[in-house]
Amino acid sequence: MADTMRGVYTNLTGIRRSVFREVAKICYKLDAQGESTQELDKEFDELPYKILPGDVATYRESVFLERAIISERIRLAMGLPLSSMDRPERVSEGFEKAANSDEVFYEPPLINVIKFACNACKDNVYEVTNACQGCLAHPCREICPKKAISFRDKKAYIDQDACVKCGMCFKTCPYHAIHHHVRPCADACGMHAIGSDEHGRADINYDKCVSCGQCLINCPFGAIADKSQIAQVIWSIARGEEVIAAVAPAFVGQFGGKGNVGKLREAFKLLGFSGVEEVALGADLCTCQEADDFLDEVPDKLPFMGTSCCPAWSVMAKREFPEHADCISMALTPMTLTARMIRMQHPDAKIVFVGPCSAKKLEAMRKSVRSEVDFVLTFEEMAGMMDAKGIDYLSLEDDNKSDFDVASTDGRNFAVAGGVATAVVNAIHRRYPDREVNVVNAEGLDDCRKMMKDAVKGKYPGYLIEGMACPGGCVAGAGTLVAINRSAAAVKRYAKRSPHVNATENSYRMLIPVLERGFTKQDEDLEVSESMEATKGTAE
Template identity: 30%
Template sequence: MSNSKFARKGCRECYACVRVCPADAIVIKGGQADILADRCIFCGRCSKACPQHYRVEKMSISAVKEFIKSGENVIASVAPSFASAFGNQSLKIPAVLRTLGFTHVEDSGITTKPIFDIYNTYADKDDNKNYITSMCPTIDHLIQKHYPELTESIIPVVPPFISHGRFLKHKYGADSKVVFIGPCVAKKTDATKEICVDEVLTFYELQKWIKSENLNLDDFPIEPFDYVCNDKILFPIPGETADFLEKKNPKKTVFCVDGIEDCKSVLNSIRNGKFENTFFEMNACSHGCLYGSDLDKDDRCFFEVKRDLINNKQKYIDLFQANAVDNPYQDIALDVLLYKEYPPKPFHLEQPTEYEIREILKTMGKTVRSDELNCGSCGYHTCREKAVAVFNGLAEPSMCLPYMRNRAESLSNLICESSPNLIGLVDKDLMILELNPAAESFFKIQKDEANGMPLGMYLDDEEFERVRTFRKNVRNEKITFKEYDDSTLLQTIYWLEQNQMFLWLAVDITKDEKAAKKLQTLKIETVEMAQQVIAKQMTVAQEIASLLGETTAETKVTLTKLKNFILDEEGDE
């Protein structure tokens, strides 16, 4: 299994690429998207759908500039659908390309006649088999990888851009550099396997290159390609090939099919034996190459683009009729090999058992058939198809958006329901949307009783108005409710601009406040008691000191008397 990295940094788990991929070639691992190259048909839908604008294929502008810078012989092979990208300015493109440095500029459509001759041979076969054109690389990959049993129906001839590349290499030499410029990314992949096309630019890349060089198409003259061909077949328009073949009165029924969905539907019918002796012109893009996979769509509808292509083609021939030739490569056509094989390249998914499917479905919260919504939000048509992808490592259970949403809602509800904090949602008109059980218990109301009621019945709504007006959220604001047993809350108010509602969070700190007040009272009482004790101690000390003073004086008098008495007696003796 070969994965081609598509998106890592910035991938948002939106699964847009999975939903649009017609080949189930997107792998989701760790929430990130990769491309399974073994299943990819290079239709470019994932790049267009990606909101981060990731591209599957690399840009080739730098490589082509290096060719030109090196002084090599660089030839531009331009797809005839270029009018779909450049509109009324299309006839300026040859001059622009020469200014950019290309030594030769040719319309790749001038080599389609040999291919159409081969198609006509197969359309005229009376062998009861079905045949499919090989002009569209995406269709070739689709059949090879997803309908491998039908590869024998692909006509074994190269697409026009490869045939033109081979003619150019034959004419200008193998060392010359051939750059194909066209509308789709699939040709980039096919060109890497061919030695006749060195690089592929899409019209989108050419437009970016022209813009980066500050070139204005209005400043350029109308110039012809190196060859002006009388061939008026406009094969980029779906149905043109079929019309050409029908004019030859072939033995097979000829149908034109465009758009991957219709092509897959027809291929399924061919697989089931619903067609025989039929020739199919198939184009992966709706409206064919005029709406190629890497075209930057403007405001023109398909019929405007078709008109511009027809008008430009006719105007081009009218302007340069004197230089026109029927087939510029007629002399070397027989020397160029146009044969190409399209071998089957199947990639089979492992099929889980019914038990394994049920076990995978359980991981997505689907325990009974009614849980299988088949909503397609994950990119798979059914939940069981998604389970098969999970079994093969292509998808993850978390891609089920309804399941993840329900799970997230359940977790959110569980948190809100069990939280001891007060939580509420209030709309922009200051009407209560919802209160959690803790809030309902605080306001002494029944379940859902407050829903739809004015906020002012329970809280000061002026504070909410200020939050919305000044876009300044309130955090940890202390409020007291006399009517609710002198309760105190610490409230936070958020204005949710995207949702146009308020989120109200509050913590009941009544017990803490009462405990704090009680502690403060106790502190004051303790201080007062200490003061009283100190006062009493001072009084006692003073009384003791007074008593000690009196007794000391009396003692002194008594001892003095005793001393004098003794001295008097000794004197007498």
């Protein structure tokens, strides 16, 4: 799976973050200046010209095309659908409806292809490059099973109509002169959900998509983007509602520094949030729940058990292996458990999950979760809000509170691949030190699928299996800001600072039966169908 641009600040990164920043600036005016949504329409309509001034194209053949693409990104950042291509439409069209209802955001699809931004990349095509030496042996021609290779002007030539894409020529050429073109977004998609439309542009099969977001961070043309709830969060704050952030374990180092939580709390306070909680608390509870389930069910009731915290992996496993759907843990995810804990003390609060993940937006769309989590923002979207307010994270004062630091080392390490399984095993060993627990884990949906196939075939009897849709774990999610290796190292350093090593040391674990209340097997059965429905739609 491709992942060549992570941690590299590109022109595309700058455009994406400029859109988030400028949209947030306008939305904050509702609070600061009391402007109505109607008065802000003009500002949104003029925003593409502010982000990209002048009359000379910077990256593409036309400045008008560049602004049109930025316009679509602005709409998605406001939680609106892409514009209709068959009639005139302003950037701000539908803005007032989005300001007064979250239903616009929940209209599928979540992940969108901006068609006129797509480069119509060649996909799964073998072509001969200038490196061909026209060698005497002609091994590429000799090995081709369909005789698709001939020589023209002493250079190899591939007949695309006859080629069956077997790759034998690619593997055989001694000069590596044959190039395999793959569409970057399709190469990154572990669900194989991206093909081509009639014009050769990327097209998402929403029956397969699980909203992992890997396509949108691997498209070098910025043609794929997901909807955001930046506007809805800011307007909730502007209305004077109690808005509490639940921050995913992967937050460490995303905004600068080395995991200074006091600075983070201060930054969120300046943004208008009423409070901040650490989702690693919910990770501790998820750990205890999965440890109990494993002990109760494996291997007597289930041949193996898969972890539940990654929604993209969970949906893929249940969708593609329905006869083994029960083998994926029914434990509530850390996001949902943390939200339920918050709601016990703040029943009327709006809860915002802040994390690295596009798929968490999909999870929050499920009927069984929407009542707990009101909004989902990525770290990149949150950084846009900080930029809009001119917040310099590293210059903030530490509030020196310690009540945030109650999650365990194991709970905080959920953000890194292998961390979930390690936490569950450690929790089991607290109760049964001599119990042998075999573990296998996979990163990336292609490898997760292979792992699940092997498990179904009986290769992992009695195993705990951990799936992570993003290679590297949550620190590699689509909404992260820094390089994966740096983020993983920062999370591990921060995790070691916890006064608790194991999830079982978390006093909140006694709340698990209460937090589970109301979540039934029927909710679990709805998970796949709801997720499929949420991803369906067209981006025409």
